[in-house]
Amino acid sequence: MLISIPKYLILFALLYFNSTNAFAQISSVICGNLLNVETGLYDQNVLITFDPITENIIKIDINSNKKIDSKTIDLSEYFCLPGLIDMHTHISEDISNDLINFYTTTQEEQLKIGRVNAEKTLMAGFTTIRDLGVYIAWTDRKLKNEINAHKIPGPRMKISGFYLSIPGGGGDIDVPDYQGVVPDHIKRGITQGADNFEARAETLINGGVDQIKLIASGAVLAYGSVPGNPEMSPEEISAVVKVARQSNTKVIAHAHGALSIKQAIQSGVHSIEHASLIDEEGIQMAKEYGVALSMDIYNGDYINEYGIIEGWPEEFLRKNRETTDIQRENFSKAHKSGVKIVYGTDAGVYPHGNNAKQFKYMIKYGMTNIEAIQSATIHAAEVIGMLDQVGQIKKGFFADLIAVKENPMLNIQVLENIDVVIKGGRLYK
Known part of the structure; x- marks a missing residue:
C-alpha cells in the first residue's frame, strides 16, 4: 500500500x-x-x-x-x-547590525540559534551545507555532532571552526568605541604572521574541521574593512595552505578584491567566496587552477532593503552598494568563461530557510535552470569532496x-x- x-x-x-x-x-x-x-x-x-x-x-x-x-x-x-547543497552558510548566526551581540552571546545561546536555523535549512531542501565560520568556536562542531546523532533535524555539515583573520580585518569583530570586555573566544583566529597562522590552522585541524576559512580581503559587514583591499598576505595564506595539505584539508578564502583573489588562488586555496571584484585575469586563473567560485549574488538586495529599514551603519550599506551590481556582472563573466561556480548564499547574512532565493538570480545573470541546479548538486558535491555521496x-x-x-x-x-x-x-x- x-x-x-x-x-x-x-x-x-x-x-x-x-x-x-x-x-x-x-x-x-x-x-x-x-x-x-x-x-x-x-x-x-x-x-x-x-x-x-x-x-x-x-x-x-x-x-x-x-x-x-x-x-x-x-x-x-x-x-x-x-x-540541495549550500556552500556558504553561517548556521549558528542570525542577521543583525549589532555586532556587540557576538561579545555577549554565550555558546549555549548560539547553539539554540543554530538548532533552529539547522531545521529551517533542512526544511528548505538543503540536506548538506558547508558552514563557513563561527565567532564562538566549536559551536558548529557541537551542532554537527547533534545532527549526526539524530538529536536534532538539520543538514549534513562541513564545518570550519573559527575564522582566520588579521587584527581589524574582515573576520575580526572590532566595534568602534566599545567599552566592555571582549571575550577571548571571539579572537581565537585573529593573528598576524605566517608562523602564527600556521599554529591557528593546526588548532583548527586538530579540532576536527572539514575546511579552513580565511579572510583574504576586506569585508562588507565589518567596521573599517575595505572589500577591495588585501588583508592576509600571500605568505600567510600559503602557510595555512601548507598545514592544511598535510591533512588533506581544504582552504576556503573570503576574497572580494581582484588582487586578493589572485593571491589566494596562487597560494593554493580550493574556492573563493564572494569574488565580487574579480577581474579577467582572476577569472582565467580560477579556470586554470580549477578553483571554484561561490558568489552570493542574492543577498545584496536583502542587505540593502533590510539594512535601510533597520538603520544599519551607512558604512555597511555603502560597501554593499559598491559590490552588489559588479559582483553580478562578474558572475556572468565567470560563468561565460567556464569557471566552476557553486551555490553559496552566505545565509546568516539573510534569514536561514530562504536559501533557495538565489536560484532566480543565477538564472537572471546567465545560467540555465539545470546549470543552477548543478551548482547546488553535483558541482557542489565535487568541491566538498562528496561527489560519490551526495548531489x-x-x-x-x-x-x-x-x-x-x-x-x-x-x-x-x-x-x-x-x-x-x-x-x-x-x-x-
Whole structure:
C-alpha cells in the first residue's frame, strides 16, 4: 500500500510528538519524475529503495510496477531531485547590525540559534551545507555532532571552526568605541604572521574541521574593512595552505578584491567566496587552477532593503552598494568563461530557510535552470569532496531527496517552497 502525502502528514504528526529524532524512517519512495542532474532529463516512475542502517540508496528501479510495502512514500505526482547543497552558510548566526551581540552571546545561546536555523535549512531542501565560520568556536562542531546523532533535524555539515583573520580585518569583530570586555573566544583566529597562522590552522585541524576559512580581503559587514583591499598576505595564506595539505584539508578564502583573489588562488586555496571584484585575469586563473567560485549574488538586495529599514551603519550599506551590481556582472563573466561556480548564499547574512532565493538570480545573470541546479548538486558535491555521496540520486549515495509539485526545469522558483524533504532515508517534511 502506498502512503499518499495526506496520509504521510498524519503519520508525521503521530511520530513527531516533541521528539526531535522521531522523524519517520522509510524504506522507499516512488517518484513520478526523477531529475537526472547530470543530463537535465527526467526518468519516470522511479522506485528508490533505502537502507535504514547506512542511510544509503540500495536500489533504483526505473518504470517500476512492483508491489510496494507500507513504508513507501508515494511521490508519483511530484518532481524529485537530489537534496540541495549550500556552500556558504553561517548556521549558528542570525542577521543583525549589532555586532556587540557576538561579545555577549554565550555558546549555549548560539547553539539554540543554530538548532533552529539547522531545521529551517533542512526544511528548505538543503540536506548538506558547508558552514563557513563561527565567532564562538566549536559551536558548529557541537551542532554537527547533534545532527549526526539524530538529536536534532538539520543538514549534513562541513564545518570550519573559527575564522582566520588579521587584527581589524574582515573576520575580526572590532566595534568602534566599545567599552566592555571582549571575550577571548571571539579572537581565537585573529593573528598576524605566517608562523602564527600556521599554529591557528593546526588548532583548527586538530579540532576536527572539514575546511579552513580565511579572510583574504576586506569585508562588507565589518567596521573599517575595505572589500577591495588585501588583508592576509600571500605568505600567510600559503602557510595555512601548507598545514592544511598535510591533512588533506581544504582552504576556503573570503576574497572580494581582484588582487586578493589572485593571491589566494596562487597560494593554493580550493574556492573563493564572494569574488565580487574579480577581474579577467582572476577569472582565467580560477579556470586554470580549477578553483571554484561561490558568489552570493542574492543577498545584496536583502542587505540593502533590510539594512535601510533597520538603520544599519551607512558604512555597511555603502560597501554593499559598491559590490552588489559588479559582483553580478562578474558572475556572468565567470560563468561565460567556464569557471566552476557553486551555490553559496552566505545565509546568516539573510534569514536561514530562504536559501533557495538565489536560484532566480543565477538564472537572471546567465545560467540555465539545470546549470543552477548543478551548482547546488553535483558541482557542489565535487568541491566538498562528496561527489560519490551526495548531489545525485544513485545507488550507494546518501538517501537525500526533495520533491516539488511543479517542474523546476521550467520554473526555478518552485525550489523556494519544497514540499517533501528526505535525508538519509528519514522523512522530515
